Amino acid sequence: MRAAALWLVALVIFGVIASGCIGGEETKTSSAEVQLTGDFTKDAVEIGKILEQNGVKEVKFSAWGSGDPNSVMRVYGIVEAARRINKIWADNGINVKIVITDTHYVASFQDAYKEYLSKQPLGQAGDFFVNSYAFLPTLADEGYILDITDYAKAYQSVIDDFYPSLIEASKYNGKLYGLPQDTEARPLYIRKDVAAKIGFDLNGLDEKVKNGEFTWSDIYYWAKKAKDEGAAEWGLIHRKGSAHPDLIQFIFAFGGRLYDPNTGKLVVDVPAVYKWLYVEWKFARDGLLPEDIMSWDWAKQIHPTVVEGRTLFDIGGTWYWTEWQTKQYYAKGGTPRGLKPEEVKEWFYYTLFPAGEKGEKPVTLSQPFVWMINSKAGQLNPKYDELKDVYHKLAFLMLIKASDPDINAIHSVISAHLPVRKGAAKLIKDEKWLNDLKALNLDLDPAVKDNIKDIVQATVNPINAEFLANVSYMLEYTHLAPAHPKYPALADIFKEAVDKVLRGEMNPDEAVNYIIQKVNADPELKDAVEIQGEIPKDWKFPQG
């Protein structure tokens, strides 16, 4: 009996060990390799031939993306890329087809990242993953995404067409891990109708903002006037839930920084952070900004307050411009509806995020989204071990194709994000192309057309194209939040501090000390963050 029990225990242990070993085996070196030449058709044909010779008739890939409701091209771009490569193969008599098995699109980019992180090791995450560049360092560091530095060398001409700062944002430790998909600016929106009521002249304001003449003290002045004179319920509305990325702009607007390139550490720039928190605190104490804004509801409170003109200022993103047209946030006079493009143009003025104080510069902040390739891309396909290199290079070619200027331009127009390629930037200024897009008279996959037709109807028009052209200059003033694995944890602490000063639980001094205390409380965070400077004495807001 004892022997039987021992056997039983041994069997269970063996089972557990064996199950842990499955999939943990070293993968064999691939036997088939392909050299990329930079000639897209030639490369696609060669890959197709190798797949065909190996008996592969169908290549399955999945695409994961996330973001605002109008940004679905983040996954349908991949679907369209597959169709374009399939066409090249069909034209060259290659009997192989790419099939996109899953287009997984969710609203929250943080949740999408979380899901990817937990499913990648299990081999269940998408082959293509679009998300904020802020997550790229961690994914690259863990080996979860493909290093495409060498692949990209063959396609230098395409890489050169992207804006250089965005290519830099797609790198980690000098290596390229993805291709930019879109970017944006975060303008300050001003209600023209509310401004008119209080005699706030908006003519030439953007120039004053650019020159640093119009600062956050002026915003306070006009917000207070709007409130005091009953022109608006609030002076200012901003995002909820997180300090990243919109509110982080305050740090740059007050001349602060978030990262020290010399040490590779994150920075808590105490004077800039203090001034940011002071502004939030002062606005909330004077009733110009809701104390509980950080827990407001996006669809029921934040957007309706802005589109219905119940605030003078709003810190937002360029994509708001089309989101306000496609989502039913405006409920004045009965049934909620989206705004007409003419209404958005008539009601909203937009400018850079002004300088915090005189002597500083206006800013905006971009959070480029990047198309990344799973380091296990194609693993569900036949002969993955032998053809790994081929599948990975095919995935790279799909990214190159999904970055075609027209695909990028469609995404920009319908989601009010800024194009990442010069080619796409040219296209959105082309009236004939815009008309063709409006009529969906473009060579696109029927599934893609079907999925974007409603958004296209609501958003493609000269007003929106003009808006995109008008905000493009903001990229010259853009900052990027640091791509550092510990940045999300630091941004989270900032959010807590903002919430506390808004609610009046802490004054700005206490909130800065709270941030420092929180950073120092976690030994790992403490090692990754430098606390710089001190709380400025006798700093006044508003000034002048």
Add this chain to the structure above:
Amino acid sequence: MRGKVRDLSFFLSPMIIMVFLFYLIPLVMTVYISMTRMRNWNVDRYLTEFVGLYNYDRLFYMFQHDPTFKAVVLTTLVFVGITLMINVFGGLALALATFFINEKSASSYRLLWLLPRMSPIAVYSLVWYYFFHGSEIGTLNSVLMHLGLISEPIPWGQVIPWGAWSIIIFVNGLVGVSFGMIVFTSALNQIPRELVVAARVDGASSWQISRRILIPMIKWHLLYVLTWQFLSLLTTYPHLFLLVQWDLVNRDYGTTLALYVFNTAFGRGEQDQGLAAAAAVILSIIGIIGGFVTLKVLKFERMMRRPRGDF
């Protein structure tokens, strides 16, 4: 003797294997992971990176210096303590109340209390999210403002600590109270009716019957519900997770240790499974000690005594 061992092995082996596979191995794994740098689910990379008590040191350091962590510990104590009392004594009160009314009404009444348990967690939490929302879109604020009782909306869940605590206790209490109610109702129905009738004839009130006859006869059930709910509350987090995630309640004072473990392992930023495992081990130790103390104080072994009579 050999026969007895053989029989016992035969009947117990499925359970032993289950316990081994699903309890013992995960427990050992959790303790092991708490001593590694495991993060971002990168098993291949970190499983062999042994760091000893580093995660426990870090946790202890955070406990000493991080105000949030102190709030988490305090919230755990208050949440478990008060919700436990509500679940046990609320369940008992409901069972006793329905014991004295006619069965048809009692069944409908009990069913009402079961609704929170039957509702999907997200739907149930969403109901309370809108009910307690801190602005005028919140049902409670809206009603009170219409009645003229308040002029400004009250951010219920952000009033710390008691506003946040009250909401998480209320929402979880409503779910948990039905468990005790079912167990106690079942126990009360086993008590011979003659005892109650006889007491009634002797002129005893419902309160006296409850206190002198019913409650003493279901004390083992009380003990069972108390222990079970204690362990359950110590490790519960789904409702709390949603209420915190949706910013209804203050994050520091809406997070218990169980939710802290979950957020550390599955959170948005860096997912730190090593640190989470260390916190989970501590949580398990608290659970074991707490469960043991509860059973000892209430003399659980007397219930487990071999029954008298022929055996």
